[in-house]
Amino acid sequence: MGNDKSVIAPGVGDIFSTYKHLLPYATDREWKVINAITACRTEKLGGNIRRCEHCRHTEINYFSCRDRHCPQCGALQKEAWVLKRNQELLPVSYFHLVFTVPHEFLPLFRLNRKFCYSLLFDAVAKTIKVAAGNPDNLGVDAIGFFLILHTWDQKLNYHPHIHCVIPGGGLSADKARWISSDKSFFIPVRRLSAVFRGVFCKLLETRFAKEPFSMEVQNVHETGRQALQRLLVAACKKNWVVYAKPPFNGPYWVVRYLSAYTHRIAISNYRIVSADNGFVVFSYKDRKDGCKPKQCRLPALDFMRRFLQHVLPPGFVRIRHYGFLGNVCRRESIKLIYALLGATKRDADPVPTSARELYMLVTRKNPDICSVCGEPAMVVFASLPPPFAARAG
Secondary structure, three states, X not given: OOOOOOOOOOOHHHHHHHHHHHOOXXXXXXXXXXXXXXXXOOHHHOEEEEEEOOOOOEEEEEOOOOXXXXXXXXXXXXXXXXXXXXXXXXXXXXXXXXXXXXXXXXXXXXXXXXXXXXXXXXXXXXXXXXXXXXXXXXXXXXXXXXXXXXXXXXXXXXXEEEEEEEXXXXXXXXXXXXXXXXXXXXXXXXXXXXXXHHHXXXXXXXXXXXXXXOOOOOOOOOOHHHHHHHHHHHHHOOOOOXXXXXXXXXXXXXXXXXXXXXXXXXXXXXXXXXXXXXXXXXXXXXXXXXXXXXXXXXXXXHHHHHHXXXXXXXXXXXXEEEEOOOOOXXXXXXXXXXXXXXXXXXXXXXXXXXXXXXXXXXXXXOOOEOOOOOOEOEEEEEEEOOHHHHHHO
16 A cells, blocks of 8 residues: 555646635636636535445536636537537648737737737638738638637746638639648748738727727836837737648548647646645646657746636637638538539538537446446436535525
């Protein structure tokens, strides 16, 4: 027993439960997230007792918080989303682009998160449409793509950026032809970068003129407009880089890749190595050193601060679909494209209509099977209301 090294590492919820008293300040929104992830799958949220009708074995199951920032939640929602996307894949090449902004904009993003995140989505979408519509590039009038917002890097630093997954081509103006892009790249990244810089800065100026937003000024005499102009001049001197990853090896790999990119926030529990003596150690991949696996050790307070800076504004949609992959016209557009390509749409796995069916599909487990006797006889025997509900009764 003394040589047993099977120690369960703490999760993000455990870290906040232990060290949240160290936080000098957190917004109401942040406290709501903290309270959710610390209560997740504990008696605080209630649950139920399941009993095997064959051998009388009992199990207690506590409910999850379902907060999208919780590392323990979102797995089933992610799988449902991936299954839906799997039904929409086209028989063409797919590309992955990453759009980010110079670090000079980070103070602006921190002060105006919802505004800047929305502006970043709009700028990326317009950039792709403008670049793809240019006759020197693709010269297409209709393209489809989806965007995913990330705000972190491997060490949890604040790094807002947009991931774009896009089929390699688009529809002609009369929608009678599918125009394919080069198989090795969608559009040259230098052209995308130049368009992105112009579009983002123009949108920022235009929207500030309509409704001024918070700006970080250098002194009491500097106005918000002057601060914005200073920021734009500094940013435009930088090279804006749109990162293009190698094209996917077929539509199947798009779904495989997305499963790790869609519904996760900041850090997963499996990356937490330890949390004791006031410090948190977690693993990360150093992209500046060949993606070598390394470990980062932070004071617990710094870890919590880094995590909380990725809390999204209430109701903010971080996965968005555009063009012929938009929600309104997606189904008909996919049928049309298949017809133009002379391809037969393959049968994809159906999307389960219930959480139970989805759970069984994802885990390959039947929740009715007893872990002791192996009989499909587990049933809900009693409910466990949250403590506050019991007191209220």
